[in-house]
Amino acid sequence: MKPQSILETALYVADLDVSEAFYRDLFQFPTLIADERMRALKIVEGQMLLLFKLGGSTTGEATAGGFIPPHDGRGVLHLAFRIGENEIAAWRENLKRKNVEIESEVEANGGHSIYFRDPDGHCLELGTAQLWNVG
């Protein structure tokens, strides 16, 4: 048995409003859930980016449907989003327009990565699927 895909990936952030604004402004991810503990941003259908307030999920969460277990990430995390081969130049421009500094660009396997930071310093990457021998 294999899972079908990534359904949720999570980051832990100092300020939910600041991070939500960053991801919404840069990537156009709509917000599906917003409360004091977390924000759920829709990357694409069936793939969510969850932003959790640092230290806000250490006791778990009782819900009508059951108990959501505790977690609490720390440190500088890494996450990559897939972009098209023909979108690299446009993403460079887009980042520049949004005043997001490009930290590095890397070529590997015929694929291309653009690295930059989110407001918490998390290490974000826009990468083509060729990095993983796809496409």
Next chain:
Amino acid sequence: MKPQSILETALYVADLDVSEAFYRDLFQFPTLIADERMRALKIVEGQMLLLFKLGGSTTGEATAGGFIPPHDGRGVLHLAFRIGENEIAAWRENLKRKNVEIESEVEANGGHSIYFRDPDGHCLELGTAQLWNVG
């Protein structure tokens, strides 16, 4: 402009061999890269789970194709994989067979989640896409 999908999500682990074996045994993810710093496991085509050795990526990585920036996650992270609605019972059995204890199950939005832990205590979820109003 929007990214197309999640390309990579990352966890930080105490023992790469132990974690790789856990994810490979439970989910059948093949290993595409294995070195002392990290393991790259293929979830599905174009979606990777990267396991990084705790404290092993703090200085970044010079490669022939460019500089991979530093990162170093800590704490107890969260990650969810998508499963089919009709696979819930089979996944319960599969987890039991692999001696992975189910910590909790949650119903929300007509979707279903099964929560358990990886060897580092990271909070893993197998969830149906209905959790996010998909399907």
